[in-house]
Amino acid sequence: MSYEVYTCTLESQKEIAPNIVEAWVVNAELAAKAKPGQFLHIQCGDATSMPLRRPISICDVQGDRVCFIYEVKGRGTKSLQQQYGELDILGPVGNGFTVDNGKYKCPAVIGGGIGVYPMLFLTKQLKGAVAYIGFRNKDLVTLEDEFNKAADSVTLTTDDGSYGVAGFALEELKKDCETKQFDIIYACGPKGMLRAVKAFAEGAGIPCQLSLEERMGCGIGACLTCSCETTHEGTDKYKRVCRNGPVFWSEEVVL
Template identity: 40%
Template sequence: MTKYVEEARVIGQRVLNRATKQIDLIAPRIAAEAVPGQFVNVQVSRRTAPLLRRPLGIAWVDKQHGAISLIYRIIGDATKILADVCSGDVISVVGPLGHGFDCSAKHPLLVGGGTGLAPLLYLAESMEEEGIRPDVLMGGRTADDLFWKDEYVNLVERMGLTTDDGSLGTRGTVMAELPLMLQRLHYDCVYVCGPAPMMKAVSAAVTEAGIKCQVSLERYMACGLGACLSCSCQGVGKRIKVCQDGPVFWAGEVTEW
């Protein structure tokens, strides 16, 4: 798969909650090749500060119009600048990067939290196009974090919701719901993307239940191309680069969370 540097025109931004936005970009070459689970490296400014690109998971692709959507949390200088970008502006985007999900599941469950739900959204969309409606289990701190339910509602069969404070769905983490879902619903593969403690706990439970599990890791990275080794971590018997060998791995390939 070829990677491109695209000068992408912004066609819109949308507020999803107090700290999360969606940006839509025209990037036809990336859109043509991107598969669920891949990411792009976005340059938010042409100046030297912030200097590095920011890696963001692809949340949606419109191959017909050559558009991609990214969903990001406004947490630092770079994402603050990105949040102020307007329709018509052009930003440089490198992608599509990394390897995506193995989409062969017939009865999948998606488990996510935070912006980890962005690549899972593209996965749900592409599964739905293939006539498979996955179940989704999402966790957040409060009901406000679960704005995602509106994005997923038309793509999935069942939706499990958990919040730390109990303001929406079951009180607790996704682990409060997961065991029962695994027991009752006979999934053949579980796809996880979210905070490291969530992925570690979910993949352990899924593996123990004898079900295949794919995780999408997040690491600080500079190049996104496998050159700088910032995101390298220990796999089973070998070093793995999250940007190049991942970000999606089978749970059994990961030893460092």
């Protein structure tokens, strides 16, 4: 893996839903290297008061422009929203999704909440993707048109039924399994959703890749802080989300 820190022009930031911000940065090298499932490790403002970068998934790449969408949640993301001009970005970081168009004929893509965003870049690179995207409510529904363009079919759900199908995206995916022969499931979302996706995929015998999230330090694999529990023993019990992931085969991780 080759790591680099780029100074990127911050082209735009726009709140596309309550506390959900879509940002576009310009950097040809970063854009050329980015793969679905990888993330950017972003300095969000004054480094003396905020020594840690924030890891945010890549949502889309268009030419030399890279898009990421984040939720304004804590000090870091609040500060990030105020940034303009340039951004200091370490990336693209991590192992992305395994995109093998020859191998997987019927891929299912599932995203929940802010976990929807990295799935757009992935969906665009797949052939015949069937997408399931879930949001908490109508206000938070975003990227619907983009998914409709990128996927063969899209099922949109909201937890409260205020838009699309009521309920969880996974339930819709499960129903479709009666008619569709998915040969891989790609997922990103809250831990509870990933746990359920993992259990379902493994029960149904469908290979499954999960994109994980963890509080992170260096972002390059040196500090051993963004750990996830795996099925391995000994010093491999905890693997590094930043370097070994953030995308893992479901069988390898314990959620």
